[in-house]
Amino acid sequence: MRSLVTGCAGYVGSHLVDRLLKEGHDVVGVDNFSTGKKEHIRGALNNPKFKLVRADLLNRAAVARALKGRDFVFHLAANADVRFGADDPRRDLEQNVIATSNVLEAMRARGVRKIAFSSTGSIYGEPETFPTPEDAPFPVQTSFYGASKLAAEGLIQAYVSSYGFQAWIFRFVSILGERYSHGHVLDFYRALRADPKKLRVLGDGKQRKSYLYVHDCLDAVLLATRKADAPVNILNLGTNETCTVNDSIGWICAELGVKPKRIYAGGKRGWVGDSPLIQLDCSKMRRLGWKPKRTIRESVLMTLRGFKR
Numbered sequence: 001m002r003s004l005v006t007g008c009a010g011y012v013g014s015h016l017v018d019r020l021l022k023e024g025h026d027v028v029g030v031d032n033f034s035t036g037k038k039e040h041i042r043g044a045l046n047n048p049k050f051k052l053v054r055a056d057l058l059n060r061a062a063v064a065r066a067l068k069g070r071d072f073v074f075h076l077a078a079n080a081d082v083r084f085g086a087d088d089p090r091r092d093l094e095q096n097v098i099a100t101s102n103v104l105e106a107m108r109a110r111g112v113r114k115i116a117f118s119s120t121g122s123i124y125g126e127p128e129t130f131p132t133p134e135d136a137p138f139p140v141q142t143s144f145y146g147a148s149k150l151a152a153e154g155l156i157q158a159y160v161s162s163y164g165f166q167a168w169i170f171r172f173v174s175i176l177g178e179r180y181s182h183g184h185v186l187d188f189y190r191a192l193r194a195d196p197k198k199l200r201v202l203g204d205g206k207q208r209k210s211y212l213y214v215h216d217c218l219d220a221v222l223l224a225t226r227k228a229d230a231p232v233n234i235l236n237l238g239t240n241e242t243c244t245v246n247d248s249i250g251w252i253c254a255e256l257g258v259k260p261k262r263i264y265a266g267g268k269r270g271w272v273g274d275s276p277l278i279q280l281d282c283s284k285m286r287r288l289g290w291k292p293k294r295t296i297r298e299s300v301l302m303t304l305r306g307f308k309r
């Protein structure tokens, strides 16, 4: 496979690059380093089968150049943080919708037809069915991030029906593991390092969510792109378990050896678009022969140990 990985210096993208190189593939990575880090791809940069293109996906000519000679696109570059969408709605539109459109147009021009896309469980908003299956009633959007990812999914599907593309759309829960760069485990870790005596918690701490370890996520992505063969393959990715924010705080505090006073902001949601309950039905992915190897607690601890290292 001669793949292009967008967002190659990001948290999940850099692990994907490492995995593809380890399997012997030839990889071109694109990143504008808005949140990506060179240290994430230090190993890849020493591999002759990897080429880094420092470019912004909003630059259409640069995307077309990077795609030369490729036959598969893993499109991960995005504004990946759901939390600040309401501060600047244009960011999700540009980074998640226009950037995806540019990738698809460049693929069309270059005759590249296969795309795997990192979508999100946030597209389900606040669903009524739990665990939530891929064909849950058409979701009402509660965040600009979710709305932009759903729009990107729609664009990809239109390229499948209009130009004979094949797509793998993965709706991830929150991903945990080494190189983790945004989310509650990092926020709590930083806060507790600064002041181990108190911890401010968004919401009431009872929000209940599912999480997935980054290598379990990539096992699924790589397996599905080989085994799922429909024109459009939409797959939820998560564990069957859930935990509350309070559970996670308990594990983090025990690992760090601290007992802070918890100060709750209150309310069922931590921010605009936060879902009080996230649990995805991942039986479709499991039927392909995948199952996660790590529990949520283990994934939280692996993430923390990554920070400590």
Ligand SMILES: NC(=O)c1ccc[n+]([C@@H]2O[C@H](COP(=O)([O-])OP(=O)(O)OC[C@H]3O[C@@H](n4cnc5c(N)ncnc54)[C@H](O)[C@@H]3O)[C@@H](O)[C@H]2O)c1
Pocket (backbone or CB within 6 Å): 006, 007, 008, 009, 010, 011, 012, 013, 030, 031, 032, 033, 034, 035, 036, 037, 055, 056, 057, 058, 075, 076, 077, 078, 079, 080, 081, 095, 099, 118, 119, 120, 121, 172, 173, 174, 175, 176, 181
């Ligand atoms: N991490 C999670 O918990 C999670 C959950 C659900 C979905 N996702 C999705 O997975 C993907 C990867 O997320 P992540 O957590 O690794 O995020 P990340 O921010 O670490 O990685 C995104 C990468 O894309 C790059 N990038 C952003 N905009 C770009 C642009 N216009 N041009 C070129 N490069 C650009 C960034 O510099 C960064 O390296 C994203 O699409 C995200 O929405 C992540």
